[in-house]
Amino acid sequence: MEQTETDQLTEKWLHGLKKATDFDSWGQLVEAGDEYARLMRQIRSKLSILKLDDEKKMVLSKVASCLEIRANFLKSENELEEFRLEDIKRLSKVLESFRSSSPGVQLLPKEMSAPVDRLRKQQASETVQVKEFEANEETDLPLSSQGKLSSLLPKLxxxxxxxxxTVNIVKIGLKDAADHIDPVITVSCKDLNGVELCAKQTTPTPTSRDDTYLTYDVNVELQMPLEKMSKGTGVVFELYHYKPKRRATSLKCYAFMEIDELKSGPCVIELYNKPYDNKRKKLTLLTKKPLYLHLNLSLEKQH
Known part of the structure; x- marks a missing residue:
């Protein structure tokens, strides 16, 4: 019998859970925490996409919350151990019930519900507090998740x-790369007041992806000659991704290059947390991991 999309995802999630619990049982707590967090993000990224009834979506959402609680415990000395390893292993039975061959979905064990409800209540409170900030991070990119957004322009x-x-965007490194929906990179030239000095361009969605990298391998022709760029001009790269719940695109992170950094050849540049700082002074790295934006520049003097 042909596997449905839910069947395929279920197998992927079960494999991810096994990998995480194996690390956990071996005492490799950092790796286990990372795997639990990765699996949590993978499940949540599919909740609004999969054609499931409300009960199944709620069960999946609670599974993700269980993984988050375990991940938080392994990553912090201040967290209480709400769930033991054996509790987390019981989630495999819940996930298995999402196979199309299963007679029905299995609910989360009752004793695991209380910590999940507390976490969800806390997150609901935090969501209210940051709702206004997040709204400011939304953009006027089309409210679509079809992955067809692109506005690349020809060479001047x-x-x-x-x-x-010419900037060849090779790939961008993210610790949760596989979880982003329709990620695109905008490229613009901005002055220190945030004024765009030429047409902003948007890449297509990635040609491929894995857990760590989004691969684009696309050329962007800057719409301003190098000699026309005044002091303080920066080439700014902003990564946006689609959020189904808000039906909007949101800024994930950004990177930039100053004029004197524009030289032919490959380069890697750091990624910074949103929001974008026009002055490019108050910079906070997106991650401490060695993950960057990989580029290959070509400067060509016209004859």
């Missing part, structure tokens, strides 16, 4: 002697 036709810059 300029007078001889001017230098054109």
């Amino acid at each position: 036709n300029v007078e001889p002697g001017l230098t054109l810059v």
